[in-house]
Amino acid sequence: MSVDTALASELRTTVMRLARRLRNQRSDTSLSLTQLATLGTLDRHGPLTPGELAAHERVQPPSMTRVVSALEAAGLVTRTDHPTDGRQVLIAVSPAGKGLLRDDRMRRDAWLAQRLRALDPADLATLRQAAAVLDKLAGS
Amino acid sequence: MSVDTALASELRTTVMRLARRLRNQRSDTSLSLTQLATLGTLDRHGPLTPGELAAHERVQPPSMTRVVSALEAAGLVTRTDHPTDGRQVLIAVSPAGKGLLRDDRMRRDAWLAQRLRALDPADLATLRQAAAVLDKLAGS
DNA sequence: TATTGTTATACTCTATAACTATA
DNA sequence: TATAGTTATAGAGTATAACAATA
Numbered sequence: 405m406s407v408d409t410a411l412a413s414e415l416r417t418t419v420m421r422l423a424r425r426l427r428n429q430r431s432d433t434s435l436s437l438t439q440l441a442t443l444g445t446l447d448r449h450g451p452l453t454p455g456e457l458a459a460h461e462r463v464q465p466p467s468m469t470r471v472v473s474a475l476e477a478a479g480l481v482t483r484t485d486h487p488t489d490g491r492q493v494l495i496a497v498s499p500a501g502k503g504l505l506r507d508d509r510m511r512r513d514a515w516l517a518q519r520l521r522a523l524d525p526a527d528l529a530t531l532r533q534a535a536a537v538l539d540k541l542a543g544s
Numbered sequence: 545m546s547v548d549t550a551l552a553s554e555l556r557t558t559v560m561r562l563a564r565r566l567r568n569q570r571s572d573t574s575l576s577l578t579q580l581a582t583l584g585t586l587d588r589h590g591p592l593t594p595g596e597l598a599a600h601e602r603v604q605p606p607s608m609t610r611v612v613s614a615l616e617a618a619g620l621v622t623r624t625d626h627p628t629d630g631r632q633v634l635i636a637v638s639p640a641g642k643g644l645l646r647d648d649r650m651r652r653d654a655w656l657a658q659r660l661r662a663l664d665p666a667d668l669a670t671l672r673q674a675a676a677v678l679d680k681l682a683g684s
Numbered sequence: 685t686a687t688t689g690t691t692a693t694a695c696t697c698t699a700t701a702a703c704t705a706t707a
Numbered sequence: 708t709a710t711a712g713t714t715a716t717a718g719a720g721t722a723t724a725a726c727a728a729t730a
Contacts, residue, residue, distance in 0.1 A: 411668070412656035413649070414675045416566055422682035423563030426556055436697070455711060467698050469713060491706045491711045509553070516552035519681055527677045528551070534674030535554050537667045541659055542562035576720070595688065607721050609690060631688040631729045 429512045435478075438463065440508070442471050443480055443497060447505055451496040453486070480504060569652045575618075578603065580648070582611050583620055583641050591636040593626070620644060 427437075435443070438461060445460050446452060452460070458468035472495055475481040480501035486492035497505070520528065567577075575583070578601060585600050586592060592600070598608035612635055615621040620641035626632035637645070660668065 408657045408660045412653045418678045513552040517548045520548045530673045533670045538558045
């Protein structure tokens with residue numbers, strides 16, 4: 405087994421375990437993971453059509469119809485007609501949606517920040533360097 | 545925002561993204577995530593009863609009954625009577641189940657190892673140090 | 685009577701197929 | 708005729724409630 409493979413194995417186990425812990429810190433359990441992810445995508449990309457959202461979340465259009473309906477009923481997104489194409493609609497995050505996302509992120513970051521405080525300065529420095537490398541690893 | 549909170553936010557995003565990529569490298573799509581996780585738990589802990597498995601996977605007993613039935617039908621686990629308590633049964637990973645888990649891990653590690661090869665030596669050194677720190681972060 | 689596991693049934697989420705409205 | 712979105716319907720997966728067997 406090459407050195408890279410050993411490192412890959414260790415990283416994989418650790419990253420998956422950490423991700424599971426982070427996921428369980430979800431603040432609002434009334435939203436499904438897909439609904440939460442859709443809300444986050446809208447927040448990052450700005451208004452999108454249901455079709456674009458479905459492609460982004462790797463979900464079929466009818467499923468996205470239901471996700472958007474649920475988010476709209478909860479007042480977390482708004483729906484407006486497309487300016488030039490009457491077939492399309494644009495979905496955008498409402499102020500309430502932004503608030504929910506902010507609460508959710510704060511809660512998860514707080515959990516992680518608390519655990520970071522238990523580390524010594526050398527470990528923290530290592531993590532600061534590693535964050536950029538991990539980003540390369542995950543990207544594209 | 546304290547320095548720790550900024551780092552927490554960056555790490556959270558990166559770790560979740562990497563985890564999503566790793567999860568999608570799942571080799572056998574015929575098994576659900578719960579089924580795969582249950583198989584992994586049995587492999588790590590040794591034989592367990594359905595009740596213990598349900599508690600471990602945070603699933604209700606009837607759901608675990610179905611998971612175990614599916615795994616048994618696929619030949620991935622075996623079911624034996626408990627030696628002293630006639631109510632209980634013990635579920636264990638079969639050789640075929642161990643093979644599937646090995647294939648699955650190899651595939652995911654291979655994907656990650658391939659991406660690791662694209663990094664320069666300094667980045668690799670950083671990751672090697674960070675792996676241990678991330679482990680502390682995820683642990684317990 | 686308490687506990688372990690299973691069966692019966694219902695709900696949520698997502699999928700495919702068919703339909704409506706607009707380009 | 709093609710495209711965007713929705714409605715109709717079906718299939719996983721998991722939950723609660725009721726049941727059977729054993730301690």
